[in-house]
C-alpha cells in the first residue's frame with residue numbers, strides 16, 4: 227500500500243506508455259454508441275485500442291458515471307463541435323441568402339411589415355435560416371474534433387486488471403500532464419471520491435498557473451442551449467414566413483413570452499444545481515464521498531477481496547495537503563472558487579456559448595437582408611446588419627444575463643419560507659420581470675423607428691443598448707459570495 231501511495235502522490239510518470247489519449251471525435255462516437263445502445267457489450271481491448279500513447283493530454287474529461295449520459299453527450303458535442311457548427315451554419319446561411327437575393331431560389335411575396343413605413347412587397351423565403359440550422363446541426367453531430375482528450379473508459383484498460391491498476395495509480399501524473407480539465411458537472415459529481423480527487427489533483431499540480439485551466443460545464447446547459455437555439459429559429463421563421471397581420475403579431479408576442487418562460491425555467495434549474503454545489507462545498511467532508519469499491523463492500527465479482535480506492539486516495543491527499551482537514555479546507559475555499567466562480571459569474575452560459583446559442587439571429591437577419599435588398603428597400607436594408615450586430619453581440623446576451631439574475635432571485639425566494647401574500651408577490655414579479663425583460667427592448671426599438679429615420683433609429687438603438695449592456699454587466703456580474 228505504501229508503495230502505491232508513493233506512486234500516486236509522487237505525480238511522476240513511471241511508465242510513459244500508460245499516458246494515453248483519444249481524439250475527441252472518437253470519444254464522442256463511443257459515448258453516442260453507449261447512449262443509443264445502452265446494454266451493448268464492447269470488448270475492453272477494442273475500446274482501449276481506440277486510444278494511443280501521447281506526450282501530453284490536451285483535455286482531461288472529468289465526470290461522474292452516475293450522471294445522465296445523453297445530456298453529457300450533448301454538452302460535450304456542444305463543447306467540442308459548437309464553434310465549428312456556428313461558423314459553418316453562418317457561412318451556409320449567408321451563401322443561401324445571396325442565392326435568394328439573386329432570385330435563384332423559390333419564394334413568395336408578402337406585404338412587408340417593415341417598421342410600419344415601407345409599403346412595398348418583399349419576396350420572402352426561410353431558406354437561409356433553415357440552411358443555417360441544418361448545416362449547424364449536422365456539423366454538431368459529425369464534426370471530427372482531433373483534440374486529444376482523456377476519457378477514463380477508453381484510456382484505461384477496463385479488462386486487464388494489471389494495466390488498470392497501473393493506470394489508476396498514475397492518474398495524478400496524467401492530470402499533471404493535462405493542459406485543461408473539463409468538468410462535466412451534474413449534482414452527483416461532488417459526491418464521488420474519484421471526481422473530487424481529479425479536481426483536487428489538477429488544481430494541486432497546476433498551482434502555479436493563474437487561473438488554472440478548469441472548464442466547468444453543468445449538464446443543464448445542454449437543454450438550455452437547445453431551447454434557445456431552436457426556439458429562436460422558430461421565432462425568426464415565424465417572422466419571415468407568416469403574413470403581416472395583427473393576429474400573427476399577437477401570436478408571435480405570446481410565443482415569445484412562452485419561449486422566454488421555458489428558458490427562464492431552465493435557468494432556475496441551473497441555479498438550483500448551483501445551490502446544490504454550493505451546499506456540497508460548504509459542508510464538504512472527504513468521509514462522505516463514495517467510491518464504487520465501498521458500495522460493493524470491497525468484494526470483486528467472484529467474491530475476492532479488492533483494495534479500497536478511497537484509502538489510497540486519502541493517503542495521497544494527506545501527502546499533498548498535509549492532512550485531511552487541510553484538504554477539506556482547500557476544497558471548501560479555493561477549489562470551490564475555481565469551480566463555482568466561472569459558472570455563477572457573468573453570462574449564465576458564458577459569453578461564447580451565448581453567442582453560439584444566439585447565432586440563429588445572424589441566419590434570420592441574412593434572410594431579411596436578402597428580402598429587403600431584393601425589394602430595393604434602401605435604408606430598410608442598410609439597418610439590418612446594424613440590428614444583427616446589436617442583438618447578437620450584446621442585446622440578447624444581456625437579456626439572458628438579466629433573465630439569469632431574475633431566475634436566481636426567484637430561486638432564492640423559493641427557498642425561503644414566505645407568507646402567502648409574499649409568495650404571490652414573488653410570482654407576480656417573476657412573470658412581470660420575465661415579460662418586461664423579453665418585451666422592453668422590442669418596444670424600445672419600435673418606438674425609435676417611429677420617431678426617427680431608419681438609420682438614426684438603428685444607430686441610437688445600438689449606442690444606447692450598448693451603454694446599457696456595459697453598465698448592467700459591470701454592476702451585476704459578480705461571483706457568488
Ligand SMILES: [Zn+2]
Nearest residue numbers: 519520534535
Ligand atoms: Zn472503498
